[in-house]
Amino acid sequence: MGRYVMKRLLSAVPVLMIVGIIAFALSHLSGGDPARVVAGNDATTEQVEAIREQMGLNASLPNQLWTWFVNMLHGDLGYSYILNEKVTPTILSHVFPTLSVALFGELIALAIAIPLGVLAADKHGRLADKIVLAFATLTTSLPSFLAGLLLMILFVLQLKLLPASGFVYPSDDFAGYITHLILPAVSVATLQIALISRMSRSSMIDALGSDYIRTAAAKGLPRSKQLWGHAFKNSSIPILTIVGQSFGELIAGAIVVETVFNVPGIGQLVVNSILRRDYQMIQGIMIFVALVFIIVNLITDVLYAVIDPRIRERSF
Template identity: 75%
Template sequence: MLKYIFKRLLSAVPVIFIVGILAFFLSRLSKGDPARVIAGTDATDSQVAAIRQQMGLDLPLPNQLWDWFIALLHGNFGYSYILNQSVSSAIASHIFPTLSVAIFGEILSLAIAIPLGILAADKQGTFTDKLVQGFATLTTSMPSFLVGLLLMLLFATRLNLLPVSGFVSPTESFSQYILHLILPAVSVTTLQIAIVARMTRSSMIDALSSDYIRTAVAKGLPRSQQLWHHGFKNAAIPVLTVVGQSFGELIAGSIIVETVFDIPGLGQLVVNSILRRDYQMIQGILIFVAIVFIFVNLITDVLYAVIDPRIRQESF
């Protein structure tokens, strides 16, 4: 297994390299000079030039890219002269709210989507099945920021049941921590609920037509045991693939949702960095999100072997 993990990590190197190049050049598409932002509007051209030299912005772009990649190899994501702190420390101070929204959203997604998918497969072709598919289509067509605004209007403004915005640390108040996470987590996970429910339904339909399910029926096992123990256990791998891929998307999607709900996470940090032309911060966050994608997909592949021993024998 260690050999397999090493191969997967090695194959991730060109992915990070390509993402790094894209992040480097995309961060420089916005107009404006970060040195001017730091120096202020009253600074002279010589003062701005000195700051550009200190930041390395006076070098040709290939040289700047090379220096950044060398720093990445040493675990250095860069330094934000605008915030006057390292990119790593800025990410560390903003990652917890983002992970809280993503993980809570993932839990909600699995708790809702998997039972809905199994129910739709068990009731294939009935009104219940069509209702679940209709719900999945509806949630797919609604962007997360729109869902967030609608939920905020209904549950926070009209009904006054949940907080409108903000984030509370669990060390301050765990109950308030959960209450502040509900609306953003639901907003960011609506699309994943639809995707996971559809994949669960499709995989379960194939599983329920298998011989081992007919054997379970012939033995007179309870329907719940047929569905969950025999059916879903064998249909879980495609679902796990979708869940693994979409978790990274939850982190990326939380960027917009955090802006809507004023959550001090990576999303807010990205938006502020774009407005300030903070190249190093933008690049560092994009690389960090790419690493999270790779890490989650690696965990997903390892879980395949835990669920299905046949995969362990073939791949590991």
């Protein structure tokens, strides 16, 4: 297992390098002079040149890229001259709110989508199945930011049950932490609910048509055990696949929703960095998001091997 994980981590290095090159190129092709942004519009040419020298912008682009790569491999994503802070600790200080929204949203999506998918498969072709499909279609066509605005109108303005915006750390107030997370998490969960419920339904329909399910039914096994003890267990690989692949979309949705609910996470940092033309911070965030994708895919692959012994035998 350890050797497999190490191989996957080493294979991620080229991915990070490609993402780094793209981030570096986009930052330098986007126009504008970072030194001028730092110095301000009233700065003299000499002051701007001094800042360019300090930022290392006078070096050739290959040298700048090489220096950035070497620093990145040591965990240093650069220095934000706009914020006068190192990029890595600044990003890490904004990670917890984003992960809270994404993980809470994932739990909500799984808690709703999997039972709906199993129900639709069990009632295939009947009214319950059609209702689940209609619900999945509705949530698919509902962007996370629009879902957030609609939820805000209902639960904040009309019912006055939940806070409209902000974020509370659990160490300060755990109840407040949960209540502030509900609306953003449900907003990002809408698309996940559609994807997971459809995949659960499709996988369960295939499983319920298998010989081992007919054998279990012939032996008088209760329907609930047929569904959850046999069919769902054998349908979990496709469901896990869609969860792993779409978690990145959930992170992206969380970044957008953070702006709607004023959550001080990665999304807010991205928006502010773009407005400030903080190129070093933008590059660092792109690398960080790519690393999150790699870690999620690695966890998904390891879970494959845990669930299915045949995959474990081939991989390890």
